Amino acid sequence: MLHTIIHGEQTDKPNLLIAHGLFGSARNWGVIAKRLSADRQVIVVDMRNHGLSPWFDTQSYSDMAGDLADVIDGPVDVLGHSMGGKASMVLALENPHKINKLIVADIAPVAYSHTQMGPLDAMRGVDMDAVNNRADAKAHLVGLDPGVDDFLLQSIDIKEKRWKLNLDVLAAEMPKIVGFPSVQGTFDGPTLFLSGATSDYVKSDDRPAIKALFPAAKFAKIPGAGHWLHAEKPREFEASVSAYLDM
Secondary structure, eight states: OOOOOEESOOOOOOEEEOOOOOOOOOGGGGGHHHHHHHOOEEEEETTTBBBBBBBOOOOOOOHHHHHHHOOOOOOOEEEEEEEHHHHHHHHHHHGGEEEEEEEOOOEOOOOOOOOHHHHOOOHOOOOEEEEEHHHHHHHHHHHHHHHHHHHHGEEEETTTTEESBBBHHHHHHHHHHHHHHOOOOOOOEEEEEEEETOOSSSGGGHHHHHHHHOOEEEEEEEEOTTTTTTHHHHHHHHHHHHHTTTH
8 A cells, every 4th residue: 555645634525636756755745735635635645666655566557556546435536747647547547436536737648758767877876875964965966957856855765875766666667657558448537637838748749649538638737837837836736726626
């Protein structure tokens, strides 16, 4: 069972399940989850091979969707970002009865040509024996875009001198992570594809593939936000999510 962090109490509104992206964790979503829990219970998970959740030998989307399904008791709203968005889409396609509304944050049900091996290799290159604090670890993280090092450092355990990420499995499964599986069926429920206006992760050319799987899909963009739209524009992101869930 995935590790979960629960915010708020159950109300007459459906619970909201949040699935984070690659190298993330439930803790990354703490502020937004707390705000969204003002009128509903919010459940945030650590995905497999991340955070405090168990480590497994695979990182397929079918496996991740199964993990999410095990967390759900009844129909819930689901919000997934990036890798978590793909897992949430597969969950909706394989278990449509478990989902009320679906929000997919800045990702499409397509294979991407980019890879995330750069950050992964940077983490692998950190000499843990020489790390006594976060400043030491940050000095060892090289070749990354601005801000990425601080994001990755949220998943380091200084005391145990280890990453709270299964780097070997994530590396081996990277083709699956940047890809998207062939899934039968459709999810006909309400679905919002919420993107960053400056991001190129969800293109107009992706809309036929999206509509084929999610016929009721709607599209919205947050101005001035990139792929990390929830971190770059948290208030706007929170407002967009709340408005859609309350429709």
